[in-house]
Every structure is written in C-alpha cells, then in structure tokens.
Amino acid sequence: MSNTSRDQLKEKLDQLQCHFTWSPQKEAIDLEDMMYRLQDSISLNLKYKDQSCNQLAFVNCLQGNYEEAIQNLEEAERILRENHKDEFERKCIIIYGNFAWVHYHMGQLTEAQSYLDKLEMICKPLSDGTRYTALIPEVYGEKGWSLLRSTAQYYEEAKECFEKALEEDPDNVQWNMGYATVLFRLEAIFGTRENREQSQSVKHLRRVLELDPDESLAMVLLALKLQELKQKKEANELVEQALQKTSDYPKVLRNAAKFYRKEKDVEKAITLLKKALEISPHSSVLHDQLGMCYRSKLLELIANPLSKDPESPEFRQKAELFNDCKYHFGKAFEHRPKTAIKSQLDLADICVRNGEYSKADEIYSNLLKLDDTRPENMQTINLKAGLFYLFRRKSEVEGITLLKKALQIEIHTKIWKSAYEHLEKWAGKKLYSNPHDSMALGAKGLLHQQVHNKSKAIECYEEALQFDPGNEEYLSALCELRLSLEDRNDV
Template structure:
C-alpha cells in the first residue's frame, strides 16, 4: 500500500528537481486515488447516461430540494462536469458542496466530507495539479484517523446509493445494496430508509413489471420511510402510487398530504400526475403537469407525461366515437379526436427535443404517428430507437412488440409483424408486452391456418409457440 508520507516525499522530490511529476510519482498518486470512495471510483460510466440530460436533472433537483443532503447533488454535479471535461465548474460545485456541509456541521470535520474530498483529489489530478490532489488525499486520511482507521461509513454508502439511483436504471440493484449497507450501520436514519424504500419501489415496477401484493416488499418499506421521514412529500407520493397499484383507496390520503406540503415542487408533481392519470382523472393530471412544466420547461419526463395524458384522452375519445350512433355527436368527437392526436404528437416530439435517447417516448411517438396515418414517420421512429446502443432487454421487448403491432395493423404486413412478435417473445422477461406478443402470434398463426389448413410451416410454428409458452 502506498502511504501518504511516501507519496509526499515523491512529490517534493519532483518539485526540488524542477521537473513535472515523474512517472513513478504519478503512478503512486493514481494508486492512492483508486483507494478513495467517491464518484470517480464508483464506475458511473459515460456510456450509460447522457451527461447533458443528467446535469439538467440534477440542477432541477438542486433548485427545488429542501434538505440538509443538498451537498450530495453538488458532489454529483462535480462528477458530471468531469464527464463533460469542465474541471473549473467541477471545482466550483465541490466548493458549494463543502459550504453546504459546513452549514449543516458547524463543529468541524466529519464523515460527510469524505466523498467531497475524494472528488476534489480526482479533479485536481485530472487538472494536473498533483500537489492539490495529494492534499485532499491527506484530508481524507485525517478523517479516517479521527474515526480510528479506515472503516465502513454509512454516509458514503448512502451517497453512493443516491448517485446510482439517479444515474440510470441499470444501477438500481447496486443502489439497493448500498442503502442496505448504510442501514446496517445506521438502521434508523430517515435518509437511508427513504433511499432503500425508493429503490425497492422502482425495481418492483421497473420497465412496467407488475408486483403481486404477496411479493411486494416496498409497501412496508415506504410506510416505514413515511413514518421516519414525514417531511418528505416525495416518499408519501411513492407510497400513494404503490397503494394505488395494489387497488387500495388509501393512497389518495397520502397524495393530498404530499400536495399540501409541497404544492410547487415539480419532482413531486410528476408523481401526483401519474396518480391522477391512473385514477382516470386525466384533466387533473394535465393541470398538475402543466404547473410543473412551467417551473421546469425542459424536463423530458414532464413533457412525456403530458403526452401520455393526451394519448389516454385520445383513445377514450376514439372509443366514444365508435360506440356512438349519433351522427352529430360523432362529428363533434372527431374534431376533438384530431386535437387530442395533435397534442399527443406535439408533446412526444417535445420530449425527444429535450432528450433524444428517451426510448419509451420514441415508442409512444411512433404509435401515435401510426394513428395519424403517418406511416413513414412511424417507420423512421421505430428504426431510430432500434439503432440505439445498450438497449436493455425490457426496452427491446417493448419496441419489438409495438413495431409488430404497427406492422400488423397499419402496414397490413402479417409476415413482418410475426417476426417482431417472435423477437419480443424470445426475450425471457415477464411483461405485458411479452404476453401481448404471445397472444398476437397465436392469433396470427391460427388465422393463417384457417386460410391454409395443410400448411406444415404454420402448424410447426404454432406447436413451437406452444412449447415456448
């Protein structure tokens, strides 16, 4: 292990000779940096995120967040600035983090500085200010000395958990493990209880998964988090959504409480809107979302949610038209239907202007292009999203099913539809799309057999389908 004193001697030796840091000294410094526990050693990979979109999300959270843990957002922003190669801004963010920690801990050095100082050390290393880098390594060592040696620190696990949770969905499982470790060290800490409940809730609903009441672990975790952290309106909204998903009317109480606490907090309002939309209160959802988007006009999530509301209203209106025999009312509804379709398209397009890699917004936009009979635009949108690197199995499954549906109903190409339904079904991830692909394939093959009952290929495919199921 390279000690700080040994590293100092190497740096001072280089300084005395009047040359830049030697290769051996730089390597020694790098080894010390790799032992730090901070954003730079947590393997938050650039390929898994859009740094511009992540930066915007973090700025929005920082602007509206009321918490003593606001310094964590600044620490994370410093790392995002590193991803973008802007080290001057990274240092400014770390200075802000340090100020926040001092405000909350006026008595002096404590564990909350460990991640901040680790980030400082890495940023200065990338800026080739090696002496400053070593100085912050020294600060980290001093804190550990006060703690009586290197040990597990709840604040580090908790901050890592929140960072992984905010980075992207592929990191949720690791975030869950971090919050578990933080809670082993500080079992009653409200922030770690909230983080753990949040990540378990997200994993249970990841990519549209459904969680049976008997398998639902997040419900009690969310209740406990609300009890320990009653001033957090967001965790109340998550509890409301979980209760709603389990068909409990109790959720409405928590949504109302959360709204009273933070009526102008966009991060909360998006969950309130989801609750209203699922409760068929679509106009209420739209009202809430438009209030939120006025505060954060470039939020892809909010624009997508508004698009989903117009999409829902569109299909409800379409159902009314086909179920209504009154010619006058039908004409009136057709005009309304056209407006709803335009609005859905408008907001899905706005979503993709804010975030070009938003997979589910591409799928929704392509589907609504189909409804608008803009088949070329729909094809282009499906092809664009399929070309994205690093698509998850769940994302591929949803794209394949929807593309198959588009091929079957709008392009009248059952053979192409079958190919995409098959690709969706072959991804062994339980989901609504997989079930729908299985039903669609069964229907396609059985329909084909009515026209050509002696076709051995169709019989074979149907048998193979039954075996897969």
C-alpha cells in the first residue's frame, strides 16, 4: 500500500469511536497499573468482561504487545457472540474499531481495511453520520467506562457519555451504574460542580439498586455517601448486605474497608483489605488503603508516651507500623507514578515523621517535576514540599518559593488557605525582627495581591525593591498591578 493509501486509511481510522480515538493515550495513563486492573477484572470473571478485554487490547497495543492485543480482541468478540447474540452488531463496533487500529499498528493494512469494511456494513443502518461508526448507547456507555478507568481529568467527559447513553436507554443497569459511579467520584474532588452542589450520586445509586437489587458495589458506594450524611443505620445495613452477597469482589471489600476505617474499626478494615489483596495482589488502591489503616494505628501509638521508650513493646510496635506504612504506600504508587500523587505524599509524610529526610526529599523532588497533573494536586505538592523545606530542611528560599507557588494556583481550597496562613505567619515573624527583609516584604506583596488589595501589594513590592533592586519577580508583579489599576481607571 502506498504512502497516500496509508494516509487515507489513517484518516478513516481517526473517524472511529474506539479506545484509540478516545482521550487517554500513553502519556496520560499508568499503563502497567491499568493492565493489572484489567487483568484482575477478566480473571475474576466480572460483569462486562468483554469491555475489559477490549480495553486491555488497547493497553497491550500501546506497549507494543500486538499479538496479545489481537488475542484480547478475539476473546472479547467470542464473549459477545456467546452472551449477546441478538445485540452483537451494536456491541461489536468498538471491538472492530480496535481490531482495525491494531492491524494498522502491525503494518497489516489490508486487514485494517477489512475491519473498516465490516464497520461500514454494520453502521450504515444505525447512523446518518460517519460511515465507520454509530453514536449509539452501546458506544457512549463503553466510552464512559473506559474514561472512568483512566484518570480524574476525564471524569467529566465520562459523565457526559453516560448521560448520552441513558437518554436512549434509561433503564440500562450498566449505564446507570457508570453514571452513579462517576458522580460519586466527582463529588469527592474539590472544585468540581458536583463537589459544590448537593449530592446526586445517592439518588442514582438508589436507582441502580431499584434496577438490580443484587448490585453489591452500588450498596457499598451508597453506604459511604450515607455515612457522610450521618445516616449510619442504613449505611451499616448496606455494607453488611453487600459483604453477604459478594464476599470475594475486591472493589466491594475495598470500599467496605474504607467504610469501617472511617467508623474507627481499623482492624476490621485491615482484615477486609488483606482478603482483597489475596485476590488482587497488584492492586495499587488496596495498598493505599492498607497504608492509611496502618497510619491510623501509628498516629494513635505515637501519642502514647511509652512509644518513645526503646525498651517498651510500644516502641517496637511503632517501628513495625512505620515499616508497614512505608511498604504499602510505596506499593501503592509502584505502578502509578503519574497518578498516585496522594500515596507519594503520604509516604513522604511517613518518612519525615521517621526522620528519613533524604527519602522524603527524593519523593518531593520527583513530584515537583510532574507537568501533567490536576492544579489542585500541584497545589498540594507545593504546599507539602514547601513546609518540608522550610521547617525540616531549614531552607527558607526553597520553602517560601514553593509556598508562593501553591498560593499562585488560584483554586481556593483548604490547601490554598493553609499556604496563605503559613506564608503570612512567616512574613510577619521575619518583618518583626527585620523590617527591611526584602523576601518577607515580597511575600507580603503577594499575600495582598492574592486578596486583591492592590494598593497595599504595590507598597510592599516597592519597599521590597528598595532593599533588593532589580528583583525580576517584584518588578514583574509591580508592572502587572499598575497595568491592572490603569485598566480599571480607563473603564
């Protein structure tokens, strides 16, 4: 096939609705962790196994494992033919799209074209749009689940997909579960509309249970929401019911463990998580949850004066708990260095508490190099690292620089407020002992700037420049402030 023909084939492939044309690509997901999660889903023989095979084919292809990708797609096709014979054509659109892309990457262009031909035959009666795909609920729904399995930056898009799938198929359990799940997750992310508004996931999780009273994962997710709403009786009943129905599903065990940890029953949570880990030994999330459980026990023990006595059992137990925390938090991001930000920050905090400053330094340094993470993650990283360098490493320049960066990410979270208060306290203390401290004056200027007190900010920056002439940061801030005042006066 000539280069022109290859380019024309690529144009057709780009029109498809499948994993290769949806948003998350190699640079946006931790492929190894995704592979483990999908393999677990397949080996556990969970619902919608064909979708897991389909997405695993995409992951294998990104890793260059083309033969494995073809095997995954053949398995997905086999499952669909066996379990959804009457709906096969509607459900195979994404599989055939993935087949076409994998063959294209293998250089098998004739085979890729053959799958495009199959798609054209299938999609023609289903769509008035592009020749090679059809925007039907089955496509929107599977896209929603694919985005939901990736990273939080794609949750809003996943929500839109489930909404579109439900417009035409409102009683579909799978799409209702996807929609409820994405709402549940978005409500936990600061700054999202779902986080600011009254919870909608409760209503939709109840809807899932109306459609399928045996959906145990919906039960535990609903229990966690009811726990937040202080509806403890129903929440406890739902968790117990879910564990009776499904005692070997890691996601149910994990969320039940989270429920019990929040209820301060840490030992029960640990038991459930260890059971889940036996089933899914590579699960990053299970290790993270176990790390949090051991940290709860550790912090309680640290408060006990006996833990400081090297001769006491409490001292030895404290050392064991430090090791447990470090092990599980470390395992939690072993395969998720780009996405498991919280686990890395938790490990850094444990290392700081244990006096392992070099290890904490290494973790913070790696996190500060991330260039594709949510702004609130970067805000947290800058705050935590800033406090570490300021108070533990006694490096004022590095610490204050990072606190200022956290403050300049203008998402007004608790983290932003903490950065503001730490910077304000530090600047006040410095100026009390030395009113001419240019670094502290510059920090005061930024603090005033952040709360839109422009005249005070200008005064502080001008004063800072008297003692540090030519400082580019202060000159730039002054220029920006003066221009904004001129613009306001011109209105």
